[in-house]
Amino acid sequence: MSSSVVPYKNQHYAELKKTCIKDKKLFEDPEFPATNTSLFYSKSPPGRVEWKRPREISAEPHLFVEGISSHDLNQGVVGNCWFVAACSCLALKPHLWKKVIPDWKEQEWDSDHPENYAGIFHFQFWIFGEWTDVVIDDRLPTINGELIYCHSKSTNEFWSALLEKAYAKLSGCYQSLEGGNTGDAVVDFSGAVSEAIDLEKEAFYKDQERQDKLYEDLLKVYDRGGIISCSIKADPHEIELRMANGLVKGHAYSVTAAKRVRLGHGLLAYFKNETIPLIRMRNPWGKTEWKGAWSDSSEEWAKVGDTERSNLGITVEDDGEFWMDFTDWCKFFTDADICRVINTSVISIHKTWNEVVHFGSWTKNEEPLLNRCGGCANHKQTFLQNPQYLFDVSKESDEVLISLQQKDMKVHRKYGQGENLTIGFSVFRVELNRKYRLHDILTQENVATSTYINARTVFMRCMLTQGRYVIIPTTFKPLTLGDFMLRVFTDVDSGCRELTEDKPKVKCWSSIFGYPQAVTHVYVHGAEGLEKQDRTGGADPYVIISCEGRSVKSTIHNNTLEPEFKTSGVFYRKKPTKPITVEVWNRNAVKDEFMGQVLLPGSPTDNSNPQKLVLQTSGKQATDEMPHINLRIVTSTQLTAI
Numbered sequence: 001m002s003s004s005v006v007p008y009k010n011q012h013y014a015e016l017k018k019t020c021i022k023d024k025k026l027f028e029d030p031e032f033p034a035t036n037t038s039l040f041y042s043k044s045p046p047g048r049v050e051w052k053r054p055r056e057i058s059a060e061p062h063l064f065v066e067g068i069s070s071h072d073l074n075q076g077v078v079g080n081c082w083f084v085a086a087c088s089c090l091a092l093k094p095h096l097w098k099k100v101i102p103d104w105k106e107q108e109w110d111s112d113h114p115e116n117y118a119g120i121f122h123f124q125f126w127i128f129g130e131w132t133d134v135v136i137d138d139r140l141p142t143i144n145g146e147l148i149y150c151h152s153k154s155t156n157e158f159w160s161a162l163l164e165k166a167y168a169k170l171s172g173c174y175q176s177l178e179g180g181n182t183g184d185a186v187v188d189f190s191g192a193v194s195e196a197i198d199l200e201k202e203a204f205y206k207d208q209e210r211q212d213k214l215y216e217d218l219l220k221v222y223d224r225g226g227i228i229s230c231s232i233k234a235d236p237h238e239i240e241l242r243m244a245n246g247l248v249k250g251h252a253y254s255v256t257a258a259k260r261v262r263l264g265h266g267l268l269a270y271f272k273n274e275t276i277p278l279i280r281m282r283n284p285w286g287k288t289e290w291k292g293a294w295s296d297s298s299e300e301w302a303k304v305g306d307t308e309r310s311n312l313g314i315t316v317e318d319d320g321e322f323w324m325d326f327t328d329w330c331k332f333f334t335d336a337d338i339c340r341v342i343n344t345s346v347i348s349i350h351k352t353w354n355e356v357v358h359f360g361s362w363t364k365n366e367e368p369l370l371n372r373c374g375g376c377a378n379h380k381q382t383f384l385q386n387p388q389y390l391f392d393v394s395k396e397s398d399e400v401l402i403s404l405q406q407k408d409m410k411v412h413r414k415y416g417q418g419e420n421l422t423i424g425f426s427v428f429r430v431e432l433n434r435k436y437r438l439h440d441i442l443t444q445e446n447v448a449t450s451t452y453i454n455a456r457t458v459f460m461r462c463m464l465t466q467g468r469y470v471i472i473p474t475t476f477k478p479l480t481l482g483d484f485m486l487r488v489f490t491d492v493d494s495g496c497r498e499l500t501e502d503k504p505k506v507k508c509w510s511s512i513f514g515y516p517q518a519v520t521h522v523y524v525h526g527a528e529g530l531e532k533q534d535r536t537g538g539a540d541p542y543v544i545i546s547c548e549g550r551s552v553k554s555t556i557h558n559n560t561l562e563p564e565f566k567t568s569g570v571f572y573r574k575k576p577t578k579p580i581t582v583e584v585w586n587r588n589a590v591k592d593e594f595m596g597q598v599l600l601p602g603s604p605t606d607n608s609n610p611q612k613l614v615l616q617t618s619g620k621q622a623t624d625e626m627p628h629i630n631l632r633i634v635t636s637t638q639l640t641a642i
Contacts, residue, residue: 136162259278389488
């Protein structure tokens with residue numbers, strides 16, 4: 001991730017403020033003027049709008065009143081509960097909001113030095129892989145003297161209204177904020193990785209084991225600075241419909257706490273150590289709460305001691321914040337956005353991830369074979385035209401996080417566009433020595449495919465075994481153009497890189513030593529018939545595939561007589577009639593033991609039959625009476641090296 005900050009529209013806050021102070025003028029932003037074009041493109045606000053500066057709204061304006069809090073915010077007339085919910089989450093994370101609101105002390109009103117106020121503010125957002133500094137003036141839209149969009153409970157606190165204005169500037173106008181995703185806003189506040197969870201589809205409330213695992217994951221995310229939000233699916237006519245249980249459909253809630261609450265009273269509670277997983281949320285309206293178990297005045301709180309209740313800060317008032325049992329949360333909410341702040345720091349007490357970021361495009365070329373917009377795997381003829389990214393898993397197995405993000409489209413809404421592309425990706429296990437683009441997926445193992453959805457970000461976590469892999473990010477349909485950012489997180493450096501070349505380059509000496517005439521794929525899947533090789537009753541075998549001076553070595557399989565190698569290699573061959581060698585070795589502490597080999601015929605034909613490998617011993621000729629090892633080998637050869 002880029003750590004430098006880029007000025008939006010090339011507007012430099014410090015220079016602009018210095019000029020305004022020198023000229024004794026309040027800043028007026030030419031890039032986001034106080035006109036209707038900054039308000040809407042089709043739906044005007046409900047009344048006559050006047051743009052007012054904070055001093056025209058309050059006699060004593062402040063950026064913050066008694067600090068920053070998730071209780072500060074209330075939603076205005078624009079339907080951006082998703083953004084307000086993200087702001088509520090942001091307010092709980094000082095390490096995040098101090099980045100989003102830079103120089104927050106310097107930006108505060110200073111009554112002792114009013115001459116230093118220039119009516120200019122700036123905020124920073126993580127936009128498509130880089131921190132972007134957005135400058136605004138302090139003119140805010142009002143009707144009848146009151147703010148009409150996001151505002152704080154305190155009428156003289158303005159951080160939320162000013163932050164929203166900066167975000168609206170990025171999006172083209174305030175109306176472009178109508179409808180959105182809380183996870184997207186959180187990513188823009190933090191550079192976090194967003195994972196969407198379909199609570200309705202997964203039905204965690206029916207499976208206690210999976211529910212417990214999800215709760216532990218959420219606790220870990222929350223404790224490590226991440227942000228969680230949730231909502232309930234709604235048909236268009238049900239948006240912001242209040243349900244009988246107090247929850248609101250089609251409405252974004254911010255999760256403000258997750259905690260295992262101790263049940264019981266006094267010392268008995270500590271000795272018994274019985275807890276229940278609870279989760280706390282806030283409605284951006286600042287009112288309308290859950291009415292079920294563990295709501296503010298429910299009888300369940302009688303099970304909790306006074307000290308524990310005090311620590312939780314329980315208030316019996318309609319302030320929009322409430323607790324729920326985690327099972328009820330899984331049952332009644334249908335969607336959740338889990339935003340992880342991925343730790344890439346070298347020095348940390350928590351898990352450190354290695355991150356690789358690639359920027360790419362789905363583009364169209366006059367030459368069809370050079371197109372990079374082939375659509376998903378349903379379109380077999382064009383799928384492999386998409387961008388391809390190779391990475392390695394060097395551990396025996398590793399959890400890999402993959403995030404595919406497209407550019408935010410809200411800025412195009414005023415032009416009748418602005419809808420997200422439907423995107424996703426596939427992950428293929430490939431040959432250990434592959435370094436050129438894939439041209440045939442029939443010989444590759446598809447280990448994972450993400451969902452395809454018209455969301456800004458598609459995320460996937462998967463456990464992968466040691467080997468080499470290729471990620472193919474795509475749009476759902478071919479010839480759909482767009483830009484994307486691919487982020488890959490692994491435990492150790494994966495060497496993730498884009499595959500740009502189709503085949504080996506022809507060099508000046510190729511005419512002397514020969515051109516590659518064929519490409520051969522060799523797959524060794526496993527072996528049977530190994531003899532006991534050590535005291536433990538097993539062997540430690542591995543295979544080596546060799547061709548024209550190049551070789552691929554599998555991982556060592558410890559203490560087994562039936563290894564599943566799943567090892568493959570790809571060879572660009574100058575002499576396709578020459579055989580390929582597959583050797584089986586057994587690892588020993590002093591010297592590895594050669595167990596046998598098979599020579600694969602070099603003819604350019606496909607062979608899917610298992611090959612018989614005759615066990616050989618040093619200095620002796622193999623005989624039919626000696627034990628046999630059966631290797632399952634598949635080869636595929638193409639005469640032209642593409």
